[in-house]
Amino acid sequence: MLSQDYQAFMERIYHYEVPTIRQVQHYVNENDLSHRMQMVSRIGDPGLAFSLYFPIIAGINFRSGIRFLGAAILCEWMNQVLKWLLFGERPYWWIPEAELFSSNPRSSLILLEQNRMTCETGPGLPSGHVMINLVIWLIMADTISGKILSKLNETSPIRIFVNRLVWFGFITMHLMVSGSRIYNLNHFPHQCISAFVCGIVVIKLAYHSQGWMTTNSRLTCLIKSLLFTISALGIYQGLLAQGVNPDWAIAKALKWCKHQEWIHIDTTPFYAMVRYSGAAFALGCILPSQKVQYELKQSELYSLSDQGLRIALGILWGMVSTLVHSMMPRKDLNLFYALEFVLNAFLIVFIAYLVPRISDIIFKRDHAVLEDKKRKSAKNKKLQTHHLKQRTKIDNPIVDIHLRQRKNL
Numbered sequence: 001m002l003s004q005d006y007q008a009f010m011e012r013i014y015h016y017e018v019p020t021i022r023q024v025q026h027y028v029n030e031n032d033l034s035h036r037m038q039m040v041s042r043i044g045d046p047g048l049a050f051s052l053y054f055p056i057i058a059g060i061n062f063r064s065g066i067r068f069l070g071a072a073i074l075c076e077w078m079n080q081v082l083k084w085l086l087f088g089e090r091p092y093w094w095i096p097e098a099e100l101f102s103s104n105p106r107s108s109l110i111l112l113e114q115n116r117m118t119c120e121t122g123p124g125l126p127s128g129h130v131m132i133n134l135v136i137w138l139i140m141a142d143t144i145s146g147k148i149l150s151k152l153n154e155t156s157p158i159r160i161f162v163n164r165l166v167w168f169g170f171i172t173m174h175l176m177v178s179g180s181r182i183y184n185l186n187h188f189p190h191q192c193i194s195a196f197v198c199g200i201v202v203i204k205l206a207y208h209s210q211g212w213m214t215t216n217s218r219l220t221c222l223i224k225s226l227l228f229t230i231s232a233l234g235i236y237q238g239l240l241a242q243g244v245n246p247d248w249a250i251a252k253a254l255k256w257c258k259h260q261e262w263i264h265i266d267t268t269p270f271y272a273m274v275r276y277s278g279a280a281f282a283l284g285c286i287l288p289s290q291k292v293q294y295e296l297k298q299s300e301l302y303s304l305s306d307q308g309l310r311i312a313l314g315i316l317w318g319m320v321s322t323l324v325h326s327m328m329p330r331k332d333l334n335l336f337y338a339l340e341f342v343l344n345a346f347l348i349v350f351i352a353y354l355v356p357r358i359s360d361i362i363f364k365r366d367h368a369v370l371e372d373k374k375r376k377s378a379k380n381k382k383l384q385t386h387h388l389k390q391r392t393k394i395d396n397p398i399v400d401i402h403l404r405q406r407k408n409l
């Protein structure tokens, strides 16, 4: 299915980038930074976007949280679909296989230093870690700076300092994740650069444009959320129909990974699909609800202790969810995927729907009462206007003018 030209072009790029990978490995090992680099990949795991970073962002600002969730789902979908379509190799299997080193096997041995984070089982283009971390840290920086800076004077030195610090954090994190993925032999540099571009596209489509959050029909919302899964499955089946095995990279991982226990089923693109499908389904179910729509409008108003509670509850459930994931039976793959779908869907329902309700109870806030008050005051206004109109009809032209002014307001 792959054209010869495309393959030859990619091979040239891989050859060209090998020395860069060698340099990165050399630099990290010289400076004894190996553990830190592996840690960065762990902190930037795409799964944490849902179980750790989503509760944090939603706790600080509910609206940003939902925008982030939409962006994370789109990001994961785009990454997984591109991986199936672009057939990117990973350095840890491509380098030992490449002709470049076949006449000189020692070169690959010198270069290849695998670690626990190396043995990813999906294709390499584009990098999922780089894409999702761009989304996570850009939205985190935007939410935190927006929250803190909105309270400070525009010329305040603290404002300038916080602003720079937050954006410096974002750039540093981005560079570290890319460096870590190259060091672990997960990616060639161009796979990290293209992931950066894809991440920006995701931010534009799902974070900057917010039209997708206003919805009136639950059915439309559910259908939209299921489109992610249906399109991904369609591509998977399409590839199979063309005689291409979308899981070709698993065989490479099994062949070239140094230790078989470093290979995990939850690194496959198929697993990523189950994870974001569960999240998308849950978002489709709860987005049109009265509570979520209310929270989307009210999110700026909550106190610090309320935000703290929301973050703590969300992270706690994220940890429970991660624990359940680690204990999930993996022998029957269909059962495993079905259970993971439910687990990930419930995680989102808990954070975006139940946590705000729990906080309402703890802080003795009844949003139904608030809504009711709003509705009653709107009704009262309508009644008053009606009475005034009646009186105007009888004898008072001044009230008529007043009424017209009120309408214009």
Ligand SMILES: O=P(O)(O)OC[C@H]1O[C@@H](O)[C@H](O)[C@@H](O)[C@@H]1O
Pocket (backbone or CB within 6 Å): 045, 046, 047, 120, 122, 124, 126, 127, 128, 129, 130, 181, 186, 266, 267, 268, 269, 271, 272
């Ligand atoms: O493309 P990358 O950077 O190797 O990351 C993608 C994968 O990283 C894994 O560790 C995740 O568990 C997968 O779900 C994800 O698809």
